[in-house]
Amino acid sequence: MAFIEAVMQYGFLQKALLTSVMVGIICGVIGCFIILRGMALMGDAISHAVLPGVAISYMLGVNFFFGAVISGVTTAIAIGFVSQNSRIKHDTSIGIMFTAAFASGIIIITMLKSSTDLYHILFGNVLAVRLSDMWITLGISLIVLAAVYLFYKELLVTSFDETMGAAYGLPVRFIHYFLMTLLTMVTVASLQTVGIVLVVAMLITPAAAAYLLTERLWMMIFLASGIGVISSIVGLYFSFTYNLASGATIVISSTAIFILVFLFSPKHGLIWKTLKVKKKRASLV
Amino acid sequence: MMKDPAISIEDLHVSYFGNEAVTGVSLSVNTGNLVGIIGPNGAGKSTFLKAMLNLIPKDKGAVRVMGKPIAEVRKSIAYVPQRNDIDWDFPITVLDAVLIGTYPHLKLFRRPKKKDKEWAMECLQRVGMQEFSKRQIGELSGGQQQRVFLARALAQKADLFFLDEPFVGVDVSSEETIVQILKELCRQGKTVIVVHHDLSKANDYFNQLILLNKELISYGTVEEVFKPEVIAKAYKGQFAFMNEIGVSL
Ligand SMILES: Nc1ncnc2c1ncn2[C@@H]1O[C@H](COP(=O)(O)OP(=O)(O)OP(=O)(O)O)[C@@H](O)[C@H]1O
Ligand SMILES: [Mg+2]
Numbered sequence A: 001m002a003f004i005e006a007v008m009q010y011g012f013l014q015k016a017l018l019t020s021v022m023v024g025i026i027c028g029v030i031g032c033f034i035i036l037r038g039m040a041l042m043g044d045a046i047s048h049a050v051l052p053g054v055a056i057s058y059m060l061g062v063n064f065f066f067g068a069v070i071s072g073v074t075t076a077i078a079i080g081f082v083s084q085n086s087r088i089k090h091d092t093s094i095g096i097m098f099t100a101a102f103a104s105g106i107i108i109i110t111m112l113k114s115s116t117d118l119y120h121i122l123f124g125n126v127l128a129v130r131l132s133d134m135w136i137t138l139g140i141s142l143i144v145l146a147a148v149y150l151f152y153k154e155l156l157v158t159s160f161d162e163t164m165g166a167a168y169g170l171p172v173r174f175i176h177y178f179l180m181t182l183l184t185m186v187t188v189a190s191l192q193t194v195g196i197v198l199v200v201a202m203l204i205t206p207a208a209a210a211y212l213l214t215e216r217l218w219m220m221i222f223l224a225s226g227i228g229v230i231s232s233i234v235g236l237y238f239s240f241t242y243n244l245a246s247g248a249t250i251v252i253s254s255t256a257i258f259i260l261v262f263l264f265s266p267k268h269g270l271i272w273k274t275l276k277v278k279k280k281r282a283s284l285v
Numbered sequence B: 001m002m003k004d005p006a007i008s009i010e011d012l013h014v015s016y017f018g019n020e021a022v023t024g025v026s027l028s029v030n031t032g033n034l035v036g037i038i039g040p041n042g043a044g045k046s047t048f049l050k051a052m053l054n055l056i057p058k059d060k061g062a063v064r065v066m067g068k069p070i071a072e073v074r075k076s077i078a079y080v081p082q083r084n085d086i087d088w089d090f091p092i093t094v095l096d097a098v099l100i101g102t103y104p105h106l107k108l109f110r111r112p113k114k115k116d117k118e119w120a121m122e123c124l125q126r127v128g129m130q131e132f133s134k135r136q137i138g139e140l141s142g143g144q145q146q147r148v149f150l151a152r153a154l155a156q157k158a159d160l161f162f163l164d165e166p167f168v169g170v171d172v173s174s175e176e177t178i179v180q181i182l183k184e185l186c187r188q189g190k191t192v193i194v195v196h197h198d199l200s201k202a203n204d205y206f207n208q209l210i211l212l213n214k215e216l217i218s219y220g221t222v223e224e225v226f227k228p229e230v231i232a233k234a235y236k237g238q239f240a241f242m243n244e245i246g247v248s249l
Helices: A002-009 A011-036 A040-049 A051-060 A064-084 A090-112 A115-123 A131-150 A152-160 A162-167 A172-191 A195-211 A217-242 A246-264 A270-283 B045-052 B070-076 B094-105 B114-126 B142-155 B172-187 B199-205 B228-234 B239-244
Strands: B007-016 B019-029 B034-038 B060-065 B077-080 B160-164 B191-195 B208-213 B215-221
Touching: A002 A011, A002 A217, A011 A040, A011 A131, A011 A152, A011 A172, A011 A195, A011 A217, A011 A246, A040 A051, A040 A064, A040 A090, A040 A172, A040 A195, A051 A064, A051 A090, A051 A115, A064 A090, A064 A172, A090 A115, A115 A195, A131 A152, A131 A172, A152 A162, A152 A172, A152 A217, A152 B094, A162 A172, A162 B077, A172 A195, A195 A217, A195 A246, A217 A246, A246 A270, B007 B045, B019 B045, B019 B208, B034 B045, B034 B172, B034 B199, B045 B060, B045 B160, B045 B191, B060 B070, B070 B077, B070 B094, B077 B142, B094 B114, B094 B142, B114 B142, B142 B160, B142 B172, B160 B172, B172 B191, B208 B228, B215 B228
Parallel strands: B019 B215, B034 B191, B034 B208, B077 B160, B160 B191
Antiparallel strands: B007 B019, B007 B060, B208 B215
16 A cells, blocks of 8 residues: 555645545536536537647746636637537537637647647646645635536526526526536646546546436436546556556546446446346246 | 406517518417417427527517516416427436426525425326336336426416427327316416317317417417318318318318
8 A cells, every 4th residue: 555655645646636536526527517418529629628728828927727718618609609600510510619729729839838738738747736736626626516506406407408497587508608617617627637638538437427327416416526536546546656647547447437337337237237138038938 | 457468479570591480470368368379280380489488589579478578477487398309318307307397486596495396296296197206207108208397387386388289199198187287277367378280179178279370370269260261271281181170161
């Protein structure tokens, strides 16, 4: 258990652990709404679209949080604008807009800085989390959790049946962009631990595993955060012990959990389902 | 003093990308009526309903509900769309889906309480679905799903109900149950507007009819509207269908 000793001993590891646990929680929470609204692709898009904002913030010397939120939300609006005002379908519009944002981000970064920065932003480096980054992650986590707790009803209705929400007067458009803003903030928090390229896995994989385990939204949210946290800790362990990229180990951990759930989930798991069908058929022989 | 009509519509025009779907409809419905909207496929019935509720943009026209603009009275309206474009795999139980009907009257940040849950259960009971309360919403038949959405509308304690084809895929006895519930609502002074395509039952179910085919063909009591020569105007060209239902020209 050298890992536990190391955590006790090294400040950088404590910061890494706390940050990745928080990221695991909020990715799980927001991820549930993302997959239930069929917006997995949107999650990928927004995470990539924060790149130019991050780059410009570096250039101006301001905290990258602000730039990231602005470029993420702008891209979300641009995606909506193109799909609503033409026959271009939503997923196509997503593909056009986020690649454009991502490409401009790459250009800005390569013009500015060394490629190591780009590498860290793209793939994360949780062992290099600074204290200020940890506080930003904590702030974002509190905002995201408070928002989901307080607006749970509205998020539930608009995710389940948007027409009903609109009919009784909910501002469904606004709620969509509100969720996009939360998504952008979660992405920013995840930059440290898993990096831009793999954020979408943290959003989707734990939530998808939770989706196979329950029929209640609140339960799904708790399970997804739990799975996110376990993946973060296990991933960090492997990253530290074998000197591997933290983003990759965290994501692979969550994938492993997903595969277990996919096979063994009591109601929706492949194995039980097959067994039940077999048993039923055998009983009819 | 005259009471405000439940709904008043003046010169309503709706189009999709320049194609007129509803043109120049004006009418007003008084409180406490059970009104059927009938007309052939593509007549603009669903469009008319959605435009009334301001769920789709209209080109022209004014709609007032209980004398007020729709935005002010949304919480006293329940709408059940023709096709629920919802994800049937959503992690929600039947009871929780009905419970959503109580949300419009809950304040921001408030959660449904025990009495809201009891009320949702009661609504489920009225449509005869109480034994399915714990099922996941997708584990129901089409007709059962339809009844759950009616229960959710009831849970809204609305004054106006708008239902788009609530009888599609519902068996005869459930249809009878639903009609009884709608009639009961009207007796309590609610106004109920139902899009319905089956002409043969229209005269039993409703006390007023709106006959629509892009434009308003006729609106009035069932006796006034349900005449062969009036119906023929809306269903022009569909003679075989007319014969089938016993309307001769
Ligand atoms: N989203 C849309 N985009 C373009 N045209 C539409 C759209 N929805 C409806 N229409 C057109 O508007 C007209 C009215 O459609 P609407 O759905 O209101 O008919 P309806 O009377 O409800 O028919 P049904 O009995 O089949 O439900 C039709 O000609 C239809 O093709
Ligand atoms: Mg229709």
